[in-house]
Amino acid sequence: MAKRESNVDRVYEALRRMAADFAFKPDQRINESALSEVLGASRTPLREALNRLVAEGFLTFQINRGFFCRPLTPSYILDLYEARVAIECEALRIACLRAPNADIMAFSDYLDRLEPEYESATELEELLTLDESFHSRLVQLSGNSELQRMLKNLNGRIRYIRLIDLKRMRDQAEGRAPGDVSAHRQVLQGLEARDVEAATRALRNHIEKRREEATEAVRIAFSQLYVPDED
Amino acid sequence: MAKRESNVDRVYEALRRMAADFAFKPDQRINESALSEVLGASRTPLREALNRLVAEGFLTFQINRGFFCRPLTPSYILDLYEARVAIECEALRIACLRAPNADIMAFSDYLDRLEPEYESATELEELLTLDESFHSRLVQLSGNSELQRMLKNLNGRIRYIRLIDLKRMRDQAEGRAPGDVSAHRQVLQGLEARDVEAATRALRNHIEKRREEATEAVRIAFSQLYVPDED
DNA sequence: GAATTCCAAACTGTATACAATCTTGAATGC
DNA sequence: GCATTCAAGATTGTATACAGTTTGGAATTC
Known part of the structure; x- marks a missing residue:
């Protein structure tokens, strides 16, 4: 009531x-x-x-x-993605050092369970949610609420940058990027081996690659979108 | 006007x-x-x-x-300091990779100029400000506004934890800790050599050491402070 | 005396009114 | 034309009023 x-x-x-x-x-x-x-x-x-x-x-x-x-400039996008690297890589490091085995196994199961959805997802929103939840669950493994809060904030602000990126990927290639799933698996493998270096290297590469694509996608989208002002 | x-x-x-x-x-x-x-x-x-x-x-x-x-629990303090490690180490990494030499030299000058103040500072507030500004200038070297914003927020929330810690250090040992200055110098040396590993290792150790001391200081302060409720 | 109910006081939640400030565009002067 | 001024309208800034909710303790019951 x-x-x-x-x-x-x-x-x-x-x-x-x-x-x-x-x-x-x-x-x-x-x-x-x-x-x-x-x-x-x-x-x-x-x-x-x-x-x-x-x-x-x-x-x-x-x-x-x-x-x-807030305006959406390339340097702002760079800042946001770099901040994500900072948060996620440190969370992953902490998880490698002290997440319980059971939690890591549960995370692995989760990835197995969602792989088919990843392959079949057609809606951009759906793909986006899947990707976001991989990253936020990863940070949850660290057990650090502040890192979780910061990632949630970054994700909220990156969300429409990602949407632009995903839209472009879909339009460009019919064979949709399975790159994400394999990059995610690579991070998981590092985590399972408790290999901080390997895991963080994989995660850093993944995020930075995404950043480059997203920056380009936003650049293109804006050059097409904001020609005059349509009022 | x-x-x-x-x-x-x-x-x-x-x-x-x-x-x-x-x-x-x-x-x-x-x-x-x-x-x-x-x-x-x-x-x-x-x-x-x-x-x-x-x-x-x-x-x-x-x-x-x-x-x-907000209540001040040990796990909250841990979270805040871990988040600081995430932000500051990544900022330092970025600075090692692409901060201009001139900026690094200016940072070094700054540290030289302030060393005497560090030695002579008697007020806790003064010491605290000196320490905070070392860390926030370090993050400025990355050129990333988001990392700066996040550190500013963390510093604001950590401030009174640091005060408790500094107060205890002062009360405990008359010879005040010169450990900070030397730890800061070590970070700078790594940065000057553009040695990401050495620099981040030094910074991580410094922050984690501080965290341990601060957690203990807060524990002691609270056990003395909140005996009953003095209303 | 302990638990429960209930009421009044205290406090939060938000709509509204009005003052302060900014914006826009027409009128004016050059 | 072009820049400037000015006033009307629009918008933000905040005090205040009042409704809704919680709180704390007195009254009541067992």
Whole structure:
């Protein structure tokens, strides 16, 4: 009977989804009154949610001018992916050193179970969710809540970069990249052998490769998308 | 003439300082009305600032019960320091690979210039600021804004753990630890040689050593501090 | 005396009003 | 034309009011 989720939480989640789904254009000013009507809440809880998103780096804020969608520059994308390498590789290192065998085996089972889904997935969202969950489960193995929190934040902000990347991959080659699964397996093998060097090397290579592709995909998408301003 | 800082920013900074200076006891409920009077602002901007702090992990929030100061458990401290290792070691790695020589030399000069201050500093706050700025300048060398943002956040939350640690060190041994300076020099030497392995090894050891001491210091401080509840 | 119920006070959640500031575009001068 | 000024409208900033919820303790029951 008791409410479990606050209105601010609901608004916050809705905004995060909107941000991940291109509802705001980069550098676009966000109109609080209009948005509060769309979301069915007054400006007070809306602004509380917007402040959370600013603190998390999704949006920016200028005094007396309000909230803005963050622009998507190549150097920003580089920063985000490098931060992912930092978080994930250290988490993997910790997992190699002290994750229980049972947890590693469960992770391996999970990968086995999902491989067919990976092969058959047709929806971009589905592929994206599978990939994200591999990485976030990996970080969970470290048992470190701060690393998990940081990865969750990065994933949220990288999400639509990934979508652009996946879209391009699908359009380009009909034979969809099985590269992810094999890269993931390679990381797992290092982890199972408790070989920090091998595991982190594989993970670092995987993420950096993805970064290069994603940067290029975003560059191309933007050069096609933002020709004039279609207002 | 134009205001450069919003009221929310001012309130936010004041709250961060309060959090770092033990103004809130762990697990303490924060009374919005009382706090808004102290800070000279109404509840609306106060709550916006509090929401930022929740997003950054300084405080927690429960629906219909409000905001709470985060408790300081050993596993939380471990998580924070491990996250620092992740951020700082990757930043150092990047700096080894691509920071300009001029920047590294400037960093070295900076360390030379501050060494005497390190030796003469008597105030805990002063020592703390010196140590924090070594680490944040190191991360600046990577040129990655996300890593800088993450470290800033971690430093803010670790600040009072460090204070407890430094206080204990001062009380314990009159000959104050010169260990920091020499550890910092060792990291710098690795960086100057562009030796990723040597540099990150030194940095990792330094942070992990600090973590062990800090965890112990907090354990002792809390066992002395929270005997009953002194209301 | 211990457990339970219930009520009043305290507190949080949010809509709203209004002041302060910015934006836009028309009018003006060059 | 082009730049400048100015005012009306739009938008943000925040105090306040009030509804909804929780809290703490007095009253009640066993």
